[in-house]
Amino acid sequence: MKRKSTWIWTVAAALLAAGLVVNVSTAAKKDKQGPKKAAVERTRKTVRMLDDIYKTAVVLITTHYVEGKDSLPAGTAAIALFDAVEKKGWHKATLLDVSGEPYDYKNVADDDFEKAAVKKFKAGEAYYDEIVTKDGKHYLRAATPIPVVMKKCITCHENYGKAKKGEVVGAISYELPIE
Numbered sequence: 805m806k807r808k809s810t811w812i813w814t815v816a817a818a819l820l821a822a823g824l825v826v827n828v829s830t831a832a833k834k835d836k837q838g839p840k841k842a843a844v845e846r847t848r849k850t851v852r853m854l855d856d857i858y859k860t861a862v863v864l865i866t867t868h869y870v871e872g873k874d875s876l877p878a879g880t881a882a883i884a885l886f887d888a889v890e891k892k893g894w895h896k897a898t899l900l901d902v903s904g905e906p907y908d909y910k911n912v913a914d915d916d917f918e919k920a921a922v923k924k925f926k927a928g929e930a931y932y933d934e935i936v937t938k939d940g941k942h943y944l945r946a947a948t949p950i951p952v953v954m955k956k957c958i959t960c961h962e963n964y965g966k967a968k969k970g971e972v973v974g975a976i977s978y979e980l981p982i983e
């Protein structure tokens with residue numbers, strides 16, 4: 805009797821260990837495979853929504869509140885908003901120059917992803933993204949271009965006056981967790 809129960813326990817322990825091994829290896833596989841396609845698509849859609857909201861806000865602020873060079877620029881307000889959103893842990897967003905003559909040099913592409921995005925936009929592409937993995941978590945880095953959307957922009961950014969219609973002068977770079 806005693807012998808039989810020891811045997812059962814041994815089998816149970818072996819099964820449990822095998823289960824654990826399978827579980828661990830599926831988790832490792834999942835990580836290697838990268839995020840699920842549907843999750844990446846959901847994150848891309850969120851980027852499109854955020855991009856539309858942020859750019860619509862910048863145009864509305866510029867239309868209704870910016871009167872001249874001394875007004876608070878919508879770009880400054882957008883940077884303050886991006887900082888607040890990042891501090892709350894939602895996502896990262898950065899306003900970048902593509903024109904080559906930034907108002908502020910802190911707004912210049914400063915890593916490989918952003919530099920690649922600027923290159924793509926100068927070549928006429930309308931969107932750029934990459935999936936990155938940090939500490940086993942997947943993130944979508946995405947960038948969208950900003951053309952000279954209104955004449956008022958030139959009040960402060962004089963160099964935008966040289967841009968052709970629709971030419972890209974800036975970009976927004978995003979980083980969102982893929983969930």
Ligand code: HEC
Nearest residue numbers: 866872873877879880900901906907908911956957960974
């Ligand atoms: C009232 C002046 C003013 C107007 C009008 C204005 N900007 Fe700006 N813009 C600024 C300032 C100042 C900064 C730097 C903000 C900072 O870094 O805090 C800036 C930053 C930017 C940047 C980041 C790159 C850089 O040059 O530093 C982009 C892109 C940008 N603005 C695009 C636009 C667009 C597009 C419009 C029109 C919708 C516009 N701006 C209208 C003053 C202005």
